[in-house]
Amino acid sequence: MKSIIATSSLFLLCLTLVGCTSSPSTQSGSSELSGQLTLTGSSTVAPLATEIAKRFEQQHPKVRIDVQTGGSGKGIADVRLGVADIGMASRPLAADEADLTAHRIAADGVGLIVHDSNPIKELSQEQIIAIYTDKINNWKEVGGEDKEITVVHKAEGRATLEVFLKHFGIENPSVKGDVIVGENEHAVKTVAGTEGAIGYVSIGTAEADIESGVRIRLLPLDAVKANTENVASGAFPMSRPLNLVTANSPSPLASTFIQFCQSADVHDLVKSQYFVPITSESAVAK
Amino acid sequence: MDSGPATSRAIEVRHHWREFCVAVAVWVAATSVICVLIWILADIAIRGLAEVNFGFLIEDVQDAGRVGGIGPIILSTGLILLVCLVVAVPLSFGTAIALTERLDKESWFARNVRRSLDVLAGVPSIVFGLFGNAFFAIALGLGYSILSGGLTLACMVLPILIRTSEQAIRAVPAEYRYAAAALGMKRTTILFRVVLPVAMPALAAGVVLSIGRALAETAALIFTSGYVARTPESLLDSGRSLSVHIYDLAMNVPGGGSKAYATACVLVVLLLAINAATALLLRLAGLHNRSTTGGSL
Amino acid sequence: MRSDQSLTIITRALAVISAAIVLLIVLFLLRESTPALRQLGWSRFFTDASWHPLSGQFNLTPMIVATLVTSSGAIVIAAPLGIGSAVFVNFYAPRRLAAWHRRLIELLAGIPSVVFGLWGLVVLAPIIATFGGSGQNLLTATIVLGLMVLPTVALLSDTAIAALPREWIQGAAALGMGRSAIVGWIVLPGARRGIGGGIILALTRALGETMAVLMLAGNIVEMPSSLLSPGRTLNANIALELGYASAGHRSVLFVSGLMLMLVVSVIVLFVSRREGTRRDG
Numbered sequence: 001m002k003s004i005i006a007t008s009s010l011f012l013l014c015l016t017l018v019g020c021t022s023s024p025s026t027q028s029g030s031s032e033l034s035g036q037l038t039l040t041g042s043s044t045v046a047p048l049a050t051e052i053a054k055r056f057e058q059q060h061p062k063v064r065i066d067v068q069t070g071g072s073g074k075g076i077a078d079v080r081l082g083v084a085d086i087g088m089a090s091r092p093l094a095a096d097e098a099d100l101t102a103h104r105i106a107a108d109g110v111g112l113i114v115h116d117s118n119p120i121k122e123l124s125q126e127q128i129i130a131i132y133t134d135k136i137n138n139w140k141e142v143g144g145e146d147k148e149i150t151v152v153h154k155a156e157g158r159a160t161l162e163v164f165l166k167h168f169g170i171e172n173p174s175v176k177g178d179v180i181v182g183e184n185e186h187a188v189k190t191v192a193g194t195e196g197a198i199g200y201v202s203i204g205t206a207e208a209d210i211e212s213g214v215r216i217r218l219l220p221l222d223a224v225k226a227n228t229e230n231v232a233s234g235a236f237p238m239s240r241p242l243n244l245v246t247a248n249s250p251s252p253l254a255s256t257f258i259q260f261c262q263s264a265d266v267h268d269l270v271k272s273q274y275f276v277p278i279t280s281e282s283a284v285a286k
Numbered sequence: 287m288d289s290g291p292a293t294s295r296a297i298e299v300r301h302h303w304r305e306f307c308v309a310v311a312v313w314v315a316a317t318s319v320i321c322v323l324i325w326i327l328a329d330i331a332i333r334g335l336a337e338v339n340f341g342f343l344i345e346d347v348q349d350a351g352r353v354g355g356i357g358p359i360i361l362s363t364g365l366i367l368l369v370c371l372v373v374a375v376p377l378s379f380g381t382a383i384a385l386t387e388r389l390d391k392e393s394w395f396a397r398n399v400r401r402s403l404d405v406l407a408g409v410p411s412i413v414f415g416l417f418g419n420a421f422f423a424i425a426l427g428l429g430y431s432i433l434s435g436g437l438t439l440a441c442m443v444l445p446i447l448i449r450t451s452e453q454a455i456r457a458v459p460a461e462y463r464y465a466a467a468a469l470g471m472k473r474t475t476i477l478f479r480v481v482l483p484v485a486m487p488a489l490a491a492g493v494v495l496s497i498g499r500a501l502a503e504t505a506a507l508i509f510t511s512g513y514v515a516r517t518p519e520s521l522l523d524s525g526r527s528l529s530v531h532i533y534d535l536a537m538n539v540p541g542g543g544s545k546a547y548a549t550a551c552v553l554v555v556l557l558l559a560i561n562a563a564t565a566l567l568l569r570l571a572g573l574h575n576r577s578t579t580g581g582s583l
Numbered sequence: 584m585r586s587d588q589s590l591t592i593i594t595r596a597l598a599v600i601s602a603a604i605v606l607l608i609v610l611f612l613l614r615e616s617t618p619a620l621r622q623l624g625w626s627r628f629f630t631d632a633s634w635h636p637l638s639g640q641f642n643l644t645p646m647i648v649a650t651l652v653t654s655s656g657a658i659v660i661a662a663p664l665g666i667g668s669a670v671f672v673n674f675y676a677p678r679r680l681a682a683w684h685r686r687l688i689e690l691l692a693g694i695p696s697v698v699f700g701l702w703g704l705v706v707l708a709p710i711i712a713t714f715g716g717s718g719q720n721l722l723t724a725t726i727v728l729g730l731m732v733l734p735t736v737a738l739l740s741d742t743a744i745a746a747l748p749r750e751w752i753q754g755a756a757a758l759g760m761g762r763s764a765i766v767g768w769i770v771l772p773g774a775r776r777g778i779g780g781g782i783i784l785a786l787t788r789a790l791g792e793t794m795a796v797l798m799l800a801g802n803i804v805e806m807p808s809s810l811l812s813p814g815r816t817l818n819a820n821i822a823l824e825l826g827y828a829s830a831g832h833r834s835v836l837f838v839s840g841l842m843l844m845l846v847v848s849v850i851v852l853f854v855s856r857r858e859g860t861r862r863d864g
Contacts, residue, residue, distance in 0.1 A: 180815070
């Protein structure tokens with residue numbers, strides 16, 4: 001009994017402490033908005049959506065927004081099933097998803113990464129396809145050192161994988177990987193720990209990691225350097241929109257939130273997650 | 287005749303040699319295990335301990351976990367554990383009492399309950415995750431929530447908790463019961479007035495042990511209590527546990543490494559405290575020798 | 584006596600609930616995997632070309648093999664080290680060191696699997712990578728898995744050894760047997776059952792481990808050709824894909840959960856039956 005009392009008082013203590021730290025929410029004019037929104041989907045978009053949601057909640061204290069991750073496919077499925085109000089997808093909608101509307105909130109590139117000790121300067125489209133379909137197995141065949149290539153690939157259902165396969169026109173069963181990973185950081189950690197590895201990840205993620213000293217390097221694609229500027233200008237070939245997906249008639253609250261996500265108020269948040277904010281009106285319309 | 291002492295000396299040398307080899311092998315085995323353990327702990331401590339301070343424990347998660355603390359995560363973890371225990375403790379104490387009511391021979395009933403619990407103890411945690419996702423989250427409509435996660439963990443710790451409770455109750459000397467029965471006490475009274483109070487520290491140790499197991503769990507929680515990393519407002523909100531937070535920071539958030547290690551430090555220290563508490567409770571119960579059995583289950 | 588009766592009824596009801604959970608789990612696994620089983624049948628999970636659920640290939644065999652290889656490999660590592668540890672604390676270590684050793688092993692038992700995974704990924708895999716590849720392969724996963732289940736073997740063997748009658752050991756020593764001979768001829772055979780139980784328990788825990796293996800095994804679905812080839816276990820398969828799966832794919836993942844459950848239950852029931860006959864005899 002004593003232990004139960006002790007535990008519960010500990011919880012109460014935690015509660016009060018946590019309660020103290022959360023700053024009093026900033027009041028703003030449109031406090032008539034209230035309700036709950038559920039977002040599910042892409043693990044790439046989720047951290048960004050979480051941060052935006054936090055700011056939105058501060059402006060509208062009666063609104064509660066829950067962000068769950070699980071991959072773009074799940075986000076789209078959940079919106080169709082009505083389980084989620086808004087889905088998150090880190091790829092454009094496919095042809096058979098025309099029953100939904102995509103609202104673009106940012107852009108992201110997918111870049112190839114190698115270990116930073118790898119002297120290779122660039123790989124052509126054909127070379128990359130050959131590496132991923134197991135036709136080339138050694139860096140010396142593409143002008144590098146005599147070292148085995150370790151191919152890092154993503155698990156099925158990941159949007160990064162779909163963007164990659166679509167860009168290079170490869171069917172997934174023909175890809176022969178050496179390591180399959182689930183998350184971006186797993187890919188980064190694998191490449192950083194293996195001198196002969198090659199992988200593909202979100203450019204934003206890779207830049208953030210390079211900044212903090214992780215031993216990887218982004219390869220240019222079609223002679224375009226892989227960085228956020230080139231993704232922003234549209235010059236980088238393998239990029240993707242980060243979308244919020246809704247049924248064709250979203251609720252007023254959902255619409256307001258999406259507009260907020262697309263506004264310039266959140267550009268700092270988009271950049272802080274290493275993505276590219278949308279600026280032009282045409283991009284918003286897309 | 288000369289060969290006699292020579293052979294026996296040879297045998298003696300061989301004996302010594304064998305003694306020496308076995309001793310070296312045993313020492314090497316034991317030392318290497320401890321070295322690896324220290325290696326792992328040191329690795330986590332070096333990378334994470336610098337980030338741990340009081341603020342880290344209570345602050346909000348910010349910037350996907352790169353900045354700020356783990357206040358909401360600790361709260362969610364606590365609530366998940368609370369749900370888990372509220373369900374699992376009565377269920378397993380009740381089951382343990384049912385299993386121990388006949389002290390002489392195993393009944394058909396007890397044998398089958400125990401067999402089914404043995405299977406439950408072997409169920410992989412990811413299968414609990416699948417089940418929790420299909421049953422609590424979807425079929426019962428609880429969604430990704432602290433309630434779903436807690437209930438899933440309750441199913442998971444049930445076999446351990448039942449086994450430790452059973453041991454605790456059985457460890458109460460039979461003379462106590464006989465004496466009480468001789469005084470004309472009813473079985474219920476004997477149970478609540480004599481047996482359970484005596485068994486209490488060992489029962490509590492089982493509970494603490496289950497908490498340790500539940501704290502370390504990741505796979506079963508990802509698909510039941512979800513990823514949401516902020517202060518939950520009700521049990522139907524999704525909440526992220528400490529171990530899920532470590533996984534997410536390490537695998538999903540660029541630059542989340544040091545906070546992941548810091549969270550791992552917090553979790554390991556919590557588990558250390560729990561181990562110490564178990565040992566203490568068992569010593570109070572006078573069951574010191576059994577602590578080893580308990581610790582492994 | 585009415586309260587006695589109601590106590591019996593209540594506690595039995597609770598026991599029935601506890602026992603029924605396992606049935607509920609099997610029931611739900613079956614229910615969720617029925618769509619896939621009805622549509623595909625059992626055989627395709629063993630005969631398809633590979634595992635590409637989004638392209639209609641569903642072979643689970645390589646994953647079953649990888650699951651069994653990593654778990655049994657973990658036992659090969661954990662059993663000698665664990666039994667060695669138990670012998671150490673009972674016969675070789677000075678008393679105070681033995682107490683510390685036990686405490687540290689208990690601590691090892693409590694370290695969460697993500698922490699093991701993180702350590703394996705950042706520290707161990709690059710070391711294994713010197714043998715070639717990325718270092719994320721069955722060997723790395725097996726080593727870490729072995730470390731994770733080692734405490735189970737060590738602690739249960741310790742208990743079994745400590746429970747042996749003191750007279751046996753004193754008697755053997757009086758006959759002039761050396762320490763290693765006592766351990767080899769008296770202690771280990773005497774504690775055989777307890778040690779065996781610990782090993783089986785460790786095996787089920789190894790079979791049930793997910794996150795560390797997911798982070799370390801490389802997750803390629805291919806029949807492993809050596810310990811250095813990557814592989815994906817059934818557990819890792821579920822954790823890797825469930826969050827991203829839509830209806831049909833999800834159902835197939837439940838089949839892989841069902842398969843895992845089958846493997847584990849067969850082992851557990853086999854052991855509990857063996858223990859049952861021992862108890863009767």
